Amino acid sequence: SQTIHQWPATLVQPVGSPLSLECTVEGTSNPNLYWYRQAAGRGLQLLFYSVGIGQISSEVPQNLSASRPQDRQFILSSKKLLLSDSGFYLCAWSDRLTQHFGDGTRLSIL
Amino acid sequence: SQKIEQNSEALNIQEGKTATLTCNYTNYSPAYLQWYRQDPGRGPVFLLLIRENEKEKRKERLKVTFDTTLKQSLFHITASQPADSATYLCALPPISNTGNQFYFGTGTSLTVIP
Numbered sequence: 431s432q433t434i435h436q437w438p439a440t441l442v443q444p445v446g447s448p449l450s451l452e453c454t455v456e457g458t459s460n461p462n463l464y465w466y467r468q469a470a471g472r473g474l475q476l477l478f479y480s481v482g483i484g485q486i487s488s489e490v491p492q493n494l495s496a497s498r499p500q501d502r503q504f505i506l507s508s509k510k511l512l513l514s515d516s517g518f519y520l521c522a523w524s525d526r527l528t529q530h531f532g533d534g535t536r537l538s539i540l
Numbered sequence: 541s542q543k544i545e546q547n548s549e550a551l552n553i554q555e556g557k558t559a560t561l562t563c564n565y566t567n568y569s570p571a572y573l574q575w576y577r578q579d580p581g582r583g584p585v586f587l588l589l590i591r592e593n594e595k596e597k598r599k600e601r602l603k604v605t606f607d608t609t610l611k612q613s614l615f616h617i618t619a620s621q622p623a624d625s626a627t628y629l630c631a632l633p634p635i636s637n638t639g640n641q642f643y644f645g646t647g648t649s650l651t652v653i654p
Binding site: 436462464471472473474476479481487489518520522524527528529530531532533534536 | 572574576581582583584585586589629631633640641642644645646647
């Protein structure tokens with residue numbers, strides 16, 4: 431069966447520091463991959479999605495970037511974090527019908 | 541872009557009653573609609589998918605209806621239990637076969653009171 435792993439679960443970073451969140455999927459090949467951010471009491475904001483290795487689409491202008499170096503690996507990065515980057519980050523993969531989410535990373539910026 | 545509205549306020553119900561959550565959407569006619577459950581600090585989990593040619597779908601104590609004329613889906617939990625307390629999200633698929641973006645509502649927070 432398919433599984434999705436996302437880490438770390440929580441992260442506290444100072445303003446201006448870099449960021450790297452990693453997501454890997456097992457049990458499927460060539461999935462569509464997604465990064466979302468969810469603010470407290472808010473909906474899911476799509477940040478990036480990828481349909482294949484090296485193919486990244488960005489939905490909103492932001493301080494973040496994404497990369498897909500391998501078929502089942504999706505990385506969210508930032509060179510310098512801002513206070514506004516705080517939130518709950520979710521990775522997901524899609525089988526074209528539904529989305530399957532990881533357990534998220536709670537990012538706090540100090 | 542797609543707009544999805546769910547019950548704007550949290551919903552509190554007594555254990556054993558039926559919870560009904562509403563999802564309204566605009567701007568296009570999706571081939572299907574989905575419901576997800578999200579517990580605090582966790583990612584959403586897929587519950588049910590209903591297609592445009594299906595009026596109703598059931599899974600154990602869950603029932604979903606889909607009215608494409610009203611552009612509305614109703615999500616029912618019968619004989620509700622405190623363990624059903626969570627946030628429930630409705631979602632629509634990409635607009636076309638070539639699209640990739642799913643559209644999620646902001647969710648309705650359900651609390652089942654013992």
